Amino acid sequence: MTEILPPCPECSSSFTYQVDMLFNCPECGHEWSSEIADGQSEVRDAVGNILADGDTVTVIKDLKVKGSSQVVKVGTKVRGIRLVDGDHDIDCKVPGIGQMGLKSQFVKKVAE
């Protein structure tokens, strides 16, 4: 644990400590909430790269398109992905198929 805690906003003491989601200052007794951006869940691809809106990915296995006989072939390159909440956490337009949702675990980020 090498976390660096912010100094107390009241007295600038650097001896602050954290209890759950609150910071505490032992010098002046001030408590304040630690607003660490934790609502931001990271979406990672099959090999652990962090994905972002606008990335290009390739599909790493054949994926059946729900409700049709079409298959997104392994190696299909998908440009301009958009991250969304849900089971299929990537919203994108697959060439030859159209708008659909993909699971991040079945894609790999491509460096362009």
Ligand SMILES: [Zn+2]
């Ligand atoms: Zn303080």
